[in-house]
Amino acid sequence: MDPSAYIILSAILFTIGAIGVLLRRNAIVVFMSVEMMLNAANLAFVTFARMHGNLEGQVIAFFVMIVAAAEVVVGLAIIMTIFRTRRSVSIDDPSLMRN
């Protein structure tokens, strides 16, 4: 089995995620794209762990999952609050930080 296939798959997933973050306006979708990027990174970690024959990459993948879970909790809460006040989940809308 050639591990480079997994790396390529990881790169493709990451790229799709990044494009999703940059192009989509819906906050939920952007969020999903971020998750996809994280999981692409996880896949790369696990693959490298396999290639080098140790467990460090796999351990880090677990850490990333935990951080991602925490991030989902906070992120969804923010999106919920924004939706309640502005009736919209477009991330271009709340440009209050402008200038």
Added chain:
Amino acid sequence: MSILTAAQAVLPMSDGAPAENVEPITATITAAQAGGAFPLMWLLFALPAVGAAVLLIVGRRSDRWGYLLACALPIGSFILACILLAQMMALPEADRQVTLELWNWTFAGSFDAAFALRLDPLSISFVMLITGVGSLIHIYSIGYMAEDPKRRLFFAYLNLFVAAMLLLVLADNYLLVYVGWEGVGLASYLLVGFWQYKDSAAVAAKKAFVMNRVGDVGLSLAIMLMFLTFGTVTFSDVFEAAPEASETTLTIIGLLLLLAAVGKSAQFPLQAWLLDAMEGPTPVSALIHAATMVTAGVYLVVRSNAIFDLSTTAISVVLAIGVITMTMGAWIACAQDEIKKSLAGSTMSQIGYMFLGAGLGPAGYVFAIFHLLMHGMFKADLFLSAGSVMHGNDDQKNMRLYGGLRVAMKVTMVAFFCGFLGISGLPPFDSWFSKDGIIDAALGVNVFAGLVALGVAGMTAFYMTRMLAMTFFGSPRWAEDQHPHESPPVMTVPMLILSIGALFGGLFFVYVAPIGEWLAPVTGYEESTPVIPEIPLKLTSLAIAIIGIALGWRKYATKDVPRVAPTNVTILTTAGRHELYGNAFNESLFMRPGQYLTRWLVWFDNRSLDGLVRGIATGIGDLGGKLRLWETGYARSYALSMLGGALLLGVVVATARWF
């Protein structure tokens, strides 16, 4: 020779000098060892200090009784001082140096600043003068300030002054002297400017304070240099170590101490503040600017005699300053028309005599202090009488508008006349002994100085006669609404008590309690032989005094004095009226350049320093304004820049690894 023998029989000839050379005090005993009232000597300055504190803290509520408390406390100090004096006279001569360490301020390495007092014949003489004359002036002030709404405050400041002055003369080390030195400076400032709603008083107070600071720098530098050289600032340790120091160091210390003394004592070249200080209430002029504070310089020089004895340069400068100021002061006193300013010139001149005495070295220290004590009495008497004259004449100060007051103010005239006898050098009154002692000693050490002193004695007699004649004799030159009246007894009684001192102080200190033998163990004494034998010298000085009086009488009592100062006068009079241009000199040499300097500094500060600071602030603000435009507020654009950054980082790392 028969005239001389006759003169010897008639004129009192002794001058209070110690009979033989005396051994200096070597042993120091502590107050606890001395026993008696000595452990209580801190009360001397603590009593008036408490008075000042109570009157200032309690404030207006003490208006009704405050002045009585303020009078009682210096009198209490005076009584304690009398007890201490009696006890000290009972001690053997070699033990008359009692120290009392109250507490220690700091232990920093070898620096040991004790709050310690020292009582020896020199300081107790000062304590007697300060508390005695001070108490009388407090009592006099009850009457003088009776109409003033701020009388309680005045008494608080007077008490503060007495406390600081006592601390100055009681201190056992130079650091504590400095505390008292600054304290009297502060009290002088507050009291000269007591009527600060008058512009002239406020300016005079500021001027006195600033010019005193010039001198005080000298004292602080001298203390630092002493600590650097000797490792201590305690009197006895410094004097013991002084012979081991190099003469250059001692000269510098001596000159710095002299700078301090010159500032405080209004001697040339820091003399210009004294005449303006006469803006203060008259009791202040009597106590601070005649009897006590301005003589602190003489005290400092005599106290530091161990240093001055070892530096011929420093002591010669003391002598020169004495000679110069003596002449300047008398000159100014001859020309001023305001009674207090004329007396202030006289004070300068008399302190010049004291400096001359101190500048003679061991031959003259005793006489400097003798004259200082005599001056404290007769000049306080003269000032209080002048105050009484002003009090009875609606605060009129100009002698040209007095004339003939002998009818309206008999008691004041008697007191002033006693002061006149005390200062003008007639036998057997104060100056006959003390001033002639200085002249005698001067003729033995420095003939020129002695001859100048002899001449100035004639000027003294002249200007005193001028004052006496213009004020009390001749025809009245009063303004129409001027109704001269005698002052109340609360003012005249202190004047009369001081008059007794002005008349008989000299006799007392020569024949009853010889001042020379009393002081010599502290100051040292060396007999000096004047170039002129004693009896002809005494006759000459008497003749000069009589000539001065006769000239003054002929010019101001037998002829009419114009009510407006005549303008067609000699250049000498004009210069005297302008205080010998001391103010003009200071203004053109120090004040104007100082103003230009500050103006330039303000300009420089505005242009360059402020410009720099403001420029940096504006630049950063502008930059921020430009950078702000980058912040679009779109989360996605931030995400893009993050991605771009990450890619760039990846490219850089990859490139680095490639090579």
